[in-house]
Amino acid sequence: MPRMGDTPFPHVLVVDDDPAMVALLQRYLEANELRVSSAPDGAAMREAFDREVIDLVLLDVRLPGESGMQLAAELRQRARVPIIFVTGRTEEADRVMGLEVGADDYVVKPFSERELLARVRAQLRRARMQEDVKPGDDRRRAFRFAGWELNLRTRRLSRPDGAAVDLSKGQYSLLVAFCGAPQRVLSRDQLLSLSRLHGAEVFDRNIDVQILRLRRLIEDDPAQPQLIVTERGAGYLLTAPVEVLY
Numbered sequence: 001m002p003r004m005g006d007t008p009f010p011h012v013l014v015v016d017d018d019p020a021m022v023a024l025l026q027r028y029l030e031a032n033e034l035r036v037s038s039a040p041d042g043a044a045m046r047e048a049f050d051r052e053v054i055d056l057v058l059l060d061v062r063l064p065g066e067s068g069m070q071l072a073a074e075l076r077q078r079a080r081v082p083i084i085f086v087t088g089r090t091e092e093a094d095r096v097m098g099l100e101v102g103a104d105d106y107v108v109k110p111f112s113e114r115e116l117l118a119r120v121r122a123q124l125r126r127a128r129m130q131e132d133v134k135p136g137d138d139r140r141r142a143f144r145f146a147g148w149e150l151n152l153r154t155r156r157l158s159r160p161d162g163a164a165v166d167l168s169k170g171q172y173s174l175l176v177a178f179c180g181a182p183q184r185v186l187s188r189d190q191l192l193s194l195s196r197l198h199g200a201e202v203f204d205r206n207i208d209v210q211i212l213r214l215r216r217l218i219e220d221d222p223a224q225p226q227l228i229v230t231e232r233g234a235g236y237l238l239t240a241p242v243e244v245l246y
Helices: 019-030 042-051 068-078 092-101 113-133 169-180 188-197 204-218
Strands: 011-015 035-039 056-060 083-088 105-109 142-145 148-151 156-158 228-231 235-238 243-245
Touching (some): 011 042, 019 035, 042 068, 056 068, 056 113, 083 113, 105 113, 169 188, 169 204, 169 235, 204 228
Parallel strands (some): 011 035, 011 056
Antiparallel strands (some): 142 148, 142 243, 228 235
């Protein structure tokens, strides 16, 4: 997996039961600043979606058990994630049907790696543009900031290297509050109110304690915090810009 910097690389899920194809795609896409996971079938695909935020799916049409068509139709009911079908040269009917059930694009085997990368990037750009104009915070699925990723569906926080971090209910709610108002000073009263929206058992007298514990999880040096800083006499703010995923 490539090393992540301040912004996590887009996460591509390859759904394919051919280990050689998966290895080829993973090697090439990761060399071009994409994070890649794989799933050999529908069950593993669902587990990946339950566990992490997926930005794009490369979906083989011919899979054991559930077909790529079935999985694409299911994904369309579940998420707005872009889907690119991977098909054989002679499977024109599959390509047409794939687009009809909700796929965004397709590539034909054997394909050019450069063409595949261009199609992946085009779909990721299109998805970002759609996110920019979509209202409705209830549809949010994740926040990304300074290399970290907070999955709102699984309540899972991932480090810049992809490792999971356990959060208490209060820590999760405070982090959601900060990510919902990045680079803005939030008073203790505001944090208390926002945290309650997410069902946290956070009280005014222990907000400072919760923030201290949160800093220990996400700061390189909790004694000299760079992400969640104190504005003396006013409150706290998250200094990093936040990307919202829908």
